[in-house]
Amino acid sequence: MTRKVAILGATGTVGQRFIQLLNGHPWFEVTVLAASERSAGKKYRDACNWRLESEMPEEIGEITVVNTDLKSVDAAGDVDLVFSALPGSLAGPIEEEFAAKYPVISKASAHRLDEDVPLLIPEVNPEHLDMIQIQRERRGWEGFISNDPNxxxxxxxxxxxxxxxxxxxxxxxxxxxxxxxxxxxxxxxxxxxxxxxxxxxxxxxxxxxxxxxxxxxxxxxxxxxxxxxxxxxxxxxxxxxxxxxxxxxxxxxxxxxxxxxxxxxxxxxxxxxxxxxxxxxxxxxxxxxxxxxxxxxxxxxxxxxxxxxxxxxxxxxxxxxxxxxxxNTIRGAAGAGILSAELMVAKGII
Ligand SMILES: NC(=O)c1ccc[n+]([C@@H]2O[C@H](COP(=O)([O-])OP(=O)(O)OC[C@H]3O[C@@H](n4cnc5c(N)ncnc54)[C@H](OP(=O)(O)O)[C@@H]3O)[C@@H](O)[C@H]2O)c1
Structure with missing residues (x-):
């Protein structure tokens, strides 16, 4: 089953890497792209200053970017999980809003040290994913936040x-x-x-x-x-x-x-x-x-x-x-987030 993905901060350095690495991914399909109000309402190809050597995937360029709030993302398409590549200073409340409904895998620093949030490297501490159950019970969320480290x-x-x-x-x-x-x-x-x-x-x-x-x-x-x-x-x-x-x-x-x-x-x-x-x-x-x-x-x-x-x-x-x-933008950022999501799929968490 293909899981549908929203990317928050899709126009940035890490957001672009997510798009590049998810292109043709066997398990994930990008459906919704969100960024600041400077970008919202524009087609991705017009909103984004694409800075990678490979070409922007054709169909991604046609997606209209939306604001990074739950209502706008829900209205834009089907979503099964969310990758967050937002600035750390903004990510905290936005990720919490999404976690009430969706699994959120975050590259931002806001929740990394929360006691009930895994700070995951799939090769190093996969057992920390057991924190997700505690987090859901404590916060009453249908979804959750899992963080990737710096x-x-x-x-x-x-x-x-x-x-x-x-x-x-x-x-x-x-x-x-x-x-x-x-x-x-x-x-x-x-x-x-x-x-x-x-x-x-x-x-x-x-x-x-x-x-x-x-x-x-x-x-x-x-x-x-x-x-x-x-x-x-x-x-x-x-x-x-x-x-x-x-x-x-x-x-x-x-x-x-x-x-x-x-x-x-x-x-x-x-x-x-x-x-x-x-x-x-x-x-x-x-x-x-x-x-x-x-x-x-x-x-x-x-x-x-x-x-x-x-x-x-x-x-x-x-x-x-x-x-x-x-x-830093692959193993340190988008590639890490995708590997985390793959582990969660394999373990039946997503
Ligand atoms: N770069 C790395 O190597 C790296 C590695 C690990 C972790 N990280 C972390 O990943 C996150 C993203 O980093 P980045 O390097 O991709 O940063 P970036 O290039 O500055 O991109 C920031 C993204 O956030 C969006 N954004 C900015 N202000 C916003 C607002 N007020 N509301 C909603 N969206 C807003 C931007 O959209 P607009 O284009 O519309 O402004 C853009 O899509 C950060 O938390 C960073 O610490 C980065």
Whole structure:
């Protein structure tokens, strides 16, 4: 059965990726597109500043964009689930309005830390989906909200999950984050050409807090955050797509570098076992070259859904250090949302 999809924030950087990745999807069909009142009433092709290399799907361009309220979306077409790619500052009440009726899978930050909202990475914490039942009972909703983490957090948490078996204690991460992570038009060209900006608003806090929730234990009523210490420094760099992160970890055990690489390589999760349509065969690809991963060459690995790790080596200060790369608008955003929805379909939640 094909599920019909509405996208909130459909004209933005993440909204466009949703449309690109859902084109021809075996389980989902885009029926309703919603954005701000600047776009509402226009055909998608006129409302949207399409910024992807592939062409906008012909029939999507003909859809009339509507406002991001339940009444307008309901009037525009049939909907079984909603992807939200709204700005975090606006998403809170809008997503709640939709969750009363529909499953909402959100890319925005508004509900990520709510006690009854899963912060889901399908390979890492699929058991957190059990929170949905608690959420529905508590809030009296027919639908629900499930959140995807922040883009830089997703790739970090995937890389940390296999290290939990060695007793993960402390993590220091320095990010080099792509321009598309700031949405469109994002950072002014005169601010970023020939430059690195050593600050991204609220990003360090998101990495530090979200990662502990994702790697935490769900005890049947709430998540107990993972007992790890994280310290993040976030930088915006002059790269279009693909966040690169330098990660240093302290482990209780003292595995050698080859054991750590093996743990990364053999890591698989529910999406791989269930053979979900968007699941990469290898969630983590380990490269041996001294100068990889690089955003330009590695961001599209596994159709943008694999993270690429390289330069795994001993850390004289902690235990192990490595570089980790992920495509921020695919694995970090729209691809993550679609994989979450696929897992929910496979588990009978949608
Ligand atoms: N970019 C990334 O790599 C990334 C990764 C992970 C998570 N996220 C999160 O995903 C969300 C979307 O990010 P983005 O990069 O796609 O941002 P964006 O390019 O700025 O797009 C924002 C979208 O929201 C709509 N919008 C803006 N103001 C609105 C309003 N008042 N009412 C209704 N809709 C409104 C815009 O519609 P109009 O075109 O009509 O203005 C547009 O469709 C954010 O919460 C962001 O933090 C982004």
């Amino acid at each position: 883009c830089s957090t997703i790739q970090l948490a995937i890389s940390l999950k296999p290290l939990m078996e060695f007793g993960l204690r402390r993590v220091i991460v320095t990010t080099m984050q792509a321009l598309s992570g700031a949405g469109y038009p994002g950072v002014a060209s005169l601010d970023i050409i020939d430059n690195v900006i050593p600050y991204i608003s609220k990003e360090e806090e998101k990495l530090e807090v979200e990662t502990k929730k994702i790697l935490g234990t769900f005890d049947g009523s709430k998540v107990k955050p993972a007992p790890i210490v994280l310290s993040a420094s976030c930088n915006r760099v002059n790269v279009k797509d693909g966040h690169l992160e330098a990660v240093h970890v302290e482990l209780e055990e003292n595995p050698d570098v080859e054991e750590v690489k093996e743990a990364f390589r053999k890591f698989r999760g529910a999406p791989q076992k269930l053979k979900l349509p968007s699941a990469p065969e290898e969630p983590i690809i380990v490269r041996e070259e001294v100068d990889r991963p690089q955003p330009r060459y590695d961001r599209d690995a596994g159709n943008g859904m694999s993270i690429v790790i390289g330069r795994v080596r001993r850390d004289p200060a902690l235990t192990i250090k490595y570089l980790c790369l992920g495509h």
